[in-house]
Amino acid sequence: MSRFDGYMLRQLLVFFGFFLLVLVGVLWITRSVSLFDKLIGGGQSAMVFLEFTALSLPTLIRTVMPMAAFGAAVYATNRLSRDSEMTVMLATGASPLRLARPVLYFGMVTALMMAGLTTYLRPASIQKLGVREAEVTRDLTAQLLNEGSFMHPAQGVTFYIGRIDEDGTLNDVFLSDRRNPDQPITYTGARAFLVRDDARVSLVMVQGMAMRYEAATNALSTTLFQDFSYDITSLATTRENGRRNLRGVPTTELMRTDTRAALEADHGYSQGQITEELHERIAWVLICIAVPLLGYATLMMGGFSRFGLWPQLLTAFALLLVMEGLRGAATSVVVNQPHYWWLLYAPAALGLLLTSIFLRAAGRPLRLFLSRSRAA
Structure with a gap:
C-alpha cells in the first residue's frame, strides 16, 4: 500500500x-x-x-x-x-x-x-x-405496579391504582373486566395486594365492591365484600404461538x-x-x-x-x-x-x-x- x-x-x-x-x-x-x-x-x-x-x-x-x-x-x-x-x-x-x-x-x-x-x-x-x-x-407485576394511570394489560381489561405504599399496599384500586360483553364486571377496593403463588398471580382486594351488568336482562347487581381474590394470571400477555x-x-x-x-x-x-x-x-x-x-x-x-x-x-x-x-x-x-x-x-x-x-x-x-x- x-x-x-x-x-x-x-x-x-x-x-x-x-x-x-x-x-x-x-x-x-x-x-x-x-x-x-x-x-x-x-x-x-x-x-x-x-x-x-x-x-x-x-x-x-x-x-x-x-x-x-x-x-x-x-x-x-x-x-x-x-x-x-x-x-x-x-x-x-x-x-x-x-x-x-x-x-x-x-x-x-x-x-x-x-x-x-x-x-x-x-x-x-x-x-x-x-x-x-x-x-x-x-412480568405482570411490573406491568400493573404503575400508580396514577389507567393501564390495559389485556384487551377489554382496565386497571387503575391510586397510590402504592412503601410496603407494597395498593390503594384505591379499580379493575374493569369487559372481556365478556354480555356480563362486564367492575371491581373497586380501598386496598389490595398482589399475591404470587408459583406461576399464579392473584389480586386480593379489601373493603370493596363488585358490580356485574347483565346485558340480557339489563340489570345491574352490586356486591359488597370485605376481601376478595381475583386471579389475574390470564392478563399476562405472551408471545403468539411461540x-x-x-x-x-x-x-x-x-x-x-x-x-x-x-x-x-x-x-x-x-x-x-x-x-x-x-x-x-x-x-x-x-x-x-x-x-x-x-x-x-x-x-x-x-x-x-x-x-x-x-x-x-x-x-x-x-x-x-x-x-x-x-x-x-x-x-x-x-x-x-x-x-x-x-x-x-x-x-x-x-x-x-x-x-x-x-x-x-x-x-x-x-x-x-x-x-x-x-x-x-
Whole structure:
C-alpha cells in the first residue's frame, strides 16, 4: 500500500466513523422515544431500557452502514478535490482507476464489518431480544405496579391504582373486566395486594365492591365484600404461538435444508421469505463494496470548477436512491417468486458496472478525444 493509499484510507475510515455515529444516533433517538415510553411507562427499570436499546443497535447499524460508507467516500473525494490533492495525483500520471484502490480497500473493510453484523451479531441480537420481550411481557407485576394511570394489560381489561405504599399496599384500586360483553364486571377496593403463588398471580382486594351488568336482562347487581381474590394470571400477555423470528435464525441454519423445511412447516414461513432473508444478508455485504466505489467514481467524472462538484454530488445521491429502489423492488419479487433470488444482487452489480464505466470515462475525458481529432 502506497503512502497516498494509506492517507486516503485513513480519511475514509475517520469520515465513516463520524457519519455512522451521527446516523445511528439520529435513528436511535427516533426509535428510543417510543421504546422508552413503552418500557418505563409499563413499570420496567432503566436497565431494561438500556438492554433493549443495546440489543437493537446491530439492526440500526446494519441499516445505516451503507449510507455512512457512501457519505464517507463522497465527502473524502470532494475534500481531496477541493484541496487540489486529487488534482496533484492526477497530474503525476495516476489514473482515476489507480486512485480508486484505497476506496476499494475501504469497501472491503466495511464489507467485512457488514458480514459479521448480518451473519452473526444481528441474528443473535434479534433472538436474544425476542427472549427478553417474552420475559418482560410475562412480568405482570411490573406491568400493573404503575400508580396514577389507567393501564390495559389485556384487551377489554382496565386497571387503575391510586397510590402504592412503601410496603407494597395498593390503594384505591379499580379493575374493569369487559372481556365478556354480555356480563362486564367492575371491581373497586380501598386496598389490595398482589399475591404470587408459583406461576399464579392473584389480586386480593379489601373493603370493596363488585358490580356485574347483565346485558340480557339489563340489570345491574352490586356486591359488597370485605376481601376478595381475583386471579389475574390470564392478563399476562405472551408471545403468539411461540413462532420463531426468521430474522433471528443464524445464517448457518438458514443454509441447511432441514432448517428451511422446519421453518416452512412448523412456523408458517414461505420458501420465498426464507430465500429472501438468506440472500439479503449476503447482498448487504456486496452493497458495502459497490456504494463507496460508485460515489467516488461519480465525483471523478467532474473536472475543476470554482463552484465545486455539486452536479456530480447530486448525481451520486440520485444513483444511491435508484439502487435502494431496486433493492426494495427485488425484495418483493423474491418473496413471491424465490427462484429470482439473483435479483437481490442486481443493485450491487449495477453499482459496480456504473463504477467501471465512470472510471473509464474519467480516465479518457472528452476533451482528450477532441484534441486528438483536431490534430488529425
